Amino acid sequence: MGEVESPNNNLELNSINTIRMLALDAVEAANSGHPGTPMGFASAAYVLWTEFLRHSPEHPNWPNRDRFVLSAGHASMLLYSLLHLTGYPLSISDLKNFRQWGSLTPGHPEHGHTVGVEATTGPLGQGVGMGIGMALGLRRLASVFNRPGFDLFNGRVFIVAGDGCMMEGVAQEAASFAGHQKLSNVILLYDNNHITIDGPTNLAFSEDVPARYESMGWAVRHVLDGNNLTELRAAYSWATDPTLQTEGERNRPKFISIRTLIGFGSPAYENTAHAHGSAFGSEETRKTKINLGWPTEPSFLVPDDVRQSFLSKTERRSASFKTWSDMKSQYAQSFPSEAAELERWQHSEQIDKPLQNIKPYPADTKGMATRQAFGEILQGAFKSVPGLFGGSADLAPSNNTLIKGESACSPETPAGPNLHFGIREHGMSAILNGLALTGYFRVYGGTFLVFSDYMRGGMRLSSLMKLPILYVLTHDSIALGEDGPTHQPVEHLVGLRSIPRMTVIRPADANETLAALDWFWSGHNGPLSLILTRQKLPVLGDLPYQKLSDGVRxxxxxxxxxxxxxxxxxxxxxxxxxxxxxxxxxxxxxxxxxxxxxxxxxxxxxxxxxxxxxxxxxxxxxxxxxxxxxxxxxxxxxxxxxxxxxxxxxxxxxxxxxxxxxxxxxxxxxxxxxxxxxxxxx
Ligand SMILES: Cc1ncc(C[n+]2csc(CCOP(=O)(O)OP(=O)(O)O)c2C)c(N)n1
Structure with missing residues (x-):
């Protein structure tokens, strides 16, 4: 590539404007997309990615990388620009194909499709829950596997969330959980631009969001000007360096409210809803570039010194990968059994028939509820399914999701495998997705089948991402009885069965339950909705277990x-x-x-x-x-x-x-x- 000059000698400003203009040009080329937030948040993202985020484009799955979750998924061009500029396998021609058939740059970021995308986002608020799930998972990994001098896991999770995410209930549920759990490794960056699709946020939203987060136990900071790099650096330094935090702040999740201007730089659309989700048109694109001192041609311009600067800064950001890899090798020598166990957690899908040591149930006309069978099988599974981790949305005694004799996962006992999600079904599903995305857990979450409606948004994303999540859905029909029609599912199974990639199994007895779980934990990818009864069912004796198990499969x-x-x-x-x-x-x-x-x-x-x-x-x-x-x-x-x-x-x-x-x-x-x-x- 020939030398392409920067428009001026302010390398940082040019780097930030490169992010902005790549987004603007890509949306223009596609004639669809969301340019406003990438333009408004470009400075905040630039400082984060070049000075704080620990990641390595050459090792995108490095277990101890920091996670960057774009909960405001419509701003996908922000992420794609950053991935391209920092050296992930995403070319300029991929950016030029934004939103096109077969491209690596779909409208909203898709995990597993584009390298470097940590989570599929777009349904607002879900990314907040997933980021919190990741942070919870990283904390548990740290408490189970770290040893003195071996901080194998100390990654942080950065979440970018907009006004929309802040309005959504799923984010609220998860944030409340994170505050209670004192998840100090999560840093939420609030793109506080006061604009959504309908217009200014005050059409529908008037609370003090940072105060709300503070009341949930988060430590809060404000960046008053989202283009002030000094302010941004100070806030990120505070959030990532415990020595800059007060005693009270240290064990809290961090919330940074960053005041930005949507569509920054556009003479006509800056700070308006128009900048949110439409191409600017060639005339306004030209005027925006002129206004920002950017060459009007060529489009998709990345000046050489900007590219060089991003790459060299990223190289510095990824230096700790080597240190970490060396430490991991040393860890394997010093702690061979822990290292082997960690391997098992990471590759739990390779364990064939993990429940083969659990005896099938003998035929019994009195029988047992399938939820009871699940609870019994879970106890055995805890010994043989690596990384089992889960709980219920306050229905543990009904869903039988507790692993007996083990502690709750809490700030005091972060290694505990029993999760108490509280009455937050939607938050639970998003958190489960985040936990599964760490790649180390076989997670499960329980509630009544009727309340699967409350977490469908998360369940849909589990399916889209093919995450191995077990949804334990009990009280599966009118047979649950006295609680009445509010609690009795009718239409739910048709809905769940129609979600692509979601497997639904409704076992007929304890042995079908065992067979279902054995199938699922033998490495099945994608979520399972396991539909269980409240009431007792006979244990059927018609077929030998092996035949029945083949039938279930x-x-x-x-x-x-x-x-x-x-x-x-x-x-x-x-x-x-x-x-x-x-x-x-x-x-x-x-x-x-x-x-x-x-x-x-x-x-x-x-x-x-x-x-x-x-x-x-x-x-x-x-x-x-x-x-x-x-x-x-x-x-x-x-x-x-x-x-x-x-x-x-x-x-x-x-x-x-x-x-x-x-x-x-x-x-x-x-x-x-x-x-x-x-x-x-x-
Ligand atoms: C759950 C959900 N509801 C609605 C939408 C449609 N939607 C996409 S972006 C958006 C407005 C978001 O506003 P904000 O978060 O402030 O983003 P910004 O305008 O700053 O880009 C809406 C309603 C969605 N993506 N997800």
Whole structure:
């Protein structure tokens, strides 16, 4: 590349303007995107990336790097410009392809797609939760694995969040958790520009945000001018250097409110909502460049001295990688068993059948709730699944998520594996995502299935990022009983089953629960929603465990077939499977042979061949699909004339057995429906 000169000799200003203009040009080229925040936050990002952030573009997965999470994901061009300028594999032509088909620069940052993107962001507020999850994970890693003289883990997490993130509940939940947990390794940079899409924030937002954070236990600083590099340096130094903090500030997460001007430099759009999310147009782009003293041509200009400066500063930022690697080698020699355990945590997906030492449950008509089976299996799993870490949103005794005899993860006992998320489901899912993104944990979080709605935003991102997160969702139907329709899921499973990459398993008994967990913890990537009962279910003895386990892995299988030729197929999941077995018995008494099919997971079943699915569901015979939830799930599997028995309205408050009977989920209730639908059978 030929020598490209800087417009003047202020290298820092030129570096900052390079960030601004790359964003402006990329949005202009795409004719879509969000130029305003990259322009307004460029100075703050420049100082952070060149003087504070510890990272190494050559080793983007360095475990002890600082994390940079752009919660304001719409400002993706800010991140892409920084990645390009600091030497990540993202070229100018990638920037020119911003938002185009197949590019490395999608509209919002996507983890796993673009090297250096720590988290997929865009749904506002989620990045705050994920950053906090990362910080929590790094603290636990430090407390489990660091040894005197071996600070293997001391990375910090920098989160950039805008007004939108500050308004979102998910960020509030997570921030409240972080304050309580005294997560001193998280630094939230608030891009306080007073503008959102509709206009000035005072249309809808008037609280004192820094005061709110202070009240949640965060240490707060203000940068009054987001382009004042001295102010920015002072604030970042304070946030990252405990010797500059007061005793009271040291153990708190840090919040820096940075007053910026959206669209900085644009004569027409600076400090207006117009700068937020539209291309400026060629005329305003030209005027902005002139106003900032930037050459109007060529676009995507990176002056050579700017490029050189970014690269040499980044080289200094990544110097500690070498020191860390040397320390890690020394650690492996001094602490071989800890080093081996750390390896296991990092590569937990490679452990095959981690639950093979847990004995299957013997057949038992009294049985147990699948949530109880989960709680028992979890105790065994803690010994064999590396890096297990999780908890519940204040329903631990109901979700059975506690690992017995182990401590809570708290500021005093940060190594504890039991998390108490508080009643913050949405925050929990974002924090789980952040924990999983550290790459060292097998995490889980529990609540009632009905409240999965409250954390769907996070669950969707777990799926998009294919993170191995276990959602423990108990109290899975009207059978939960007296709490009534507010607590009884109806439509939830249809929704969860429709999230791409999310596996949903609703086990029929304790052994299907064991098989589901064994499958999941044998290295499955992507989240699992495990749907569990409140009420007891018989432990079924129809098949040997190995066969049942194979069936669960296929998502659906033939559980029982009567000696008489099959004339009707009974299909269900979860608690309705044992019910169908009793229906099958009753039909047999009337001389009608049947097949009972258990489909614990439509997700896994859909991955099987058409031949297999047909062989299980038996095309051509009358079929009955029973699930005490919305019947929509079963529509694609059924033909005209098949019988779908489900919930098409909300439940009610009464004992669970009464509700199941009243809503038709009883042996006799189902028989009546079968008799009226398939008269020819009788
Ligand atoms: C959960 C969610 N709701 C709505 C949006 C749509 N949206 C994108 S940016 C934005 C405004 C954000 O304002 P702010 O954080 O101040 O960003 P800035 O205007 O400073 O770029 C909105 C509503 C979103 N991305 N996520």
């Amino acid at each position: 296929k998502g659906g299988y033939v559980l029982r077939e009567t000696v008489l030729p099959v004339r009707i197929v009974l299909v269900g999941s979860g608690s309705e499977v044992s019910l169908l077995l009793s229906v099958s018995d009753a039909l047999l008494e009337q001389g009608i042979g049947s097949r009972v099919v258990s489909i614990p997971s439509t997700t896994l079943f859909n991955l099987q061949s058409v031949e297999y699915r047909r062989s299980v569901l038996l095309e051509g015979l009358p079929r009955v699909f029973v699930e005490a939830l919305s019947p929509l799930t079963w529509a694609p599997y059924s033909n005209d004339g098949d019988l779908l028995i489900g919930m098409t309205d909300f439940g009610a408050s009464a004992p669970g057995e009464v509700l199941m009977k009243e809503f038709g989920f009883s042996r006799d209730g189902i028989l009546v429906r079968i008799k009226s639908q398939f008269k020819d059978l009788f």
